[in-house]
Amino acid sequence: MQPAIEVHELRKTFKVQRNREGLAGALRDLFRREYVEVTAVKDISFTIPQGEICGYIGENGAGKSTTIKMLAGILVPTSGTVRVAGYVPWRERERFVRNIGVVFGQRSQLWWDIGVIESFRLLRKVYRVPMADYRRRLDELVERLQLGDLLNRPVRKLSLGQRMRCELVASLLHNPSILFLDEPTIGLDIVVKTEIREFLIRLNREHGTTILLTTHDLQDIEALCSRVIMLDDGRIIYDGGLDELKTRWSRGREIRLQFGRAVSLERLAQLTADLPGASWQAGEDMTAVLRVPAEVNLSDALARVVGSGVDIRDIKFMETSTDEIVREIYKSGSASGAERLVGAT
Numbered sequence: 001m002q003p004a005i006e007v008h009e010l011r012k013t014f015k016v017q018r019n020r021e022g023l024a025g026a027l028r029d030l031f032r033r034e035y036v037e038v039t040a041v042k043d044i045s046f047t048i049p050q051g052e053i054c055g056y057i058g059e060n061g062a063g064k065s066t067t068i069k070m071l072a073g074i075l076v077p078t079s080g081t082v083r084v085a086g087y088v089p090w091r092e093r094e095r096f097v098r099n100i101g102v103v104f105g106q107r108s109q110l111w112w113d114i115g116v117i118e119s120f121r122l123l124r125k126v127y128r129v130p131m132a133d134y135r136r137r138l139d140e141l142v143e144r145l146q147l148g149d150l151l152n153r154p155v156r157k158l159s160l161g162q163r164m165r166c167e168l169v170a171s172l173l174h175n176p177s178i179l180f181l182d183e184p185t186i187g188l189d190i191v192v193k194t195e196i197r198e199f200l201i202r203l204n205r206e207h208g209t210t211i212l213l214t215t216h217d218l219q220d221i222e223a224l225c226s227r228v229i230m231l232d233d234g235r236i237i238y239d240g241g242l243d244e245l246k247t248r249w250s251r252g253r254e255i256r257l258q259f260g261r262a263v264s265l266e267r268l269a270q271l272t273a274d275l276p277g278a279s280w281q282a283g284e285d286m287t288a289v290l291r292v293p294a295e296v297n298l299s300d301a302l303a304r305v306v307g308s309g310v311d312i313r314d315i316k317f318m319e320t321s322t323d324e325i326v327r328e329i330y331k332s333g334s335a336s337g338a339e340r341l342v343g344a345t
């Protein structure tokens with residue numbers, strides 16, 4: 001089976017006009033423009049098999065949208081090769097677009113002033129979807145995303161959540177095998193986010209749709225993606241499973257203990273003195289947090305405390321969230337982190 005997406009040494013450099021300072025600078029700009037080059041994507045390579053949901057994440061300006069635009073055929077790369085559904089996206093445009101769906105959270109593919117259903121009818125013609133297929137597909141999508149009474153409203157009268165659900169329908173009317181989503185849940189409330197995530201999971205399961213999605217919402221990743229590609233300054237700094245990312249980067253696990261009687265930090269530290277990297281921090285109301293590195297067995301650590309006779313009232317295990325892990329990775333510096341992370345798959 002050919003992969004859904006194959007990217008090899010992909011690079012995109014933009015030429016940006018440099019604005020000189022002050023009035024004199026502006027005048028000089030009028031006569032002789034100066035340009036600087038910005039390389040948004042720096043020779044990245046990855047392969048996504050059919051049917052995978054992959055999260056494409058990174059900080060603002062990391063190069064995510066630029067990559068998606070090249071994969072969708074909207075931008076032509078400076079160098080490197082791309083194959084999506086077996087096509088070179090920017091070359092075989094007309095045939096290619098019938099295989100992909102694209103949703104840019106911040107931009108609409110629907111016509112603003114006409115009823116949603118009119119946009120869908122136009123898109124059917126653009127993608128040359130046979131009428132019977134269109135009807136079947138539309139019915140399924142309208143039911144799944146509960147769009148029934150929105151179809152005749154103009155897009156400008158829809159809430160953001162309603163519009164996003166319509167955008168998804170629009171991108172899927174022609175039954176594409178690959179879906180690109182750029183910030184699909186941005187600005188939505190938690191109820192709509194959950195609905196959209198559930199819809200995407202079902203779409204992937206039932207139709208085998210490959211999904212590549214960029215997001216700043218790590219709960220999207222947790223809910224949807226088995227794989228994460230992380231970008232920093234145009235380079236891939238991690239490509240692998242979400243679980244692996246968590247274990248590798250987790251600063252360890254934490255156990256919060258509440259005691260029935262006061263106990264000194266020194267005493268607690270003595271109990272775990274033989275565990276490398278274990279540390280204690282005092283909390284409020286006779287609580288303390290024990291932090292152990294990932295390589296230390298949690299039950300070993302706990303056994304030392306429980307077996308010591310200190311009066312424990314409550315024990316709570318705390319897991320480091322994906323948000324924290326990603327923040328840690330960025331903080332630790334991409335250059336040094338990169339060597340440790342690349343090649344995780």
Ligand SMILES: Nc1ncnc2c1ncn2[C@@H]1O[C@H](COP(=O)(O)OP(=O)(O)OP(=O)(O)O)[C@@H](O)[C@H]1O
Binds near residue numbers: 016058061063066
């Ligand atoms: N058309 C363009 N012309 C010039 N520079 C551009 C253009 N598009 C993007 N860039 C630059 O390329 C870099 C990467 O931008 P890109 O939009 O791909 O990042 P991103 O990861 O999608 O960020 P965000 O999360 O903010 O959307 C940025 O420095 C941006 O300013």
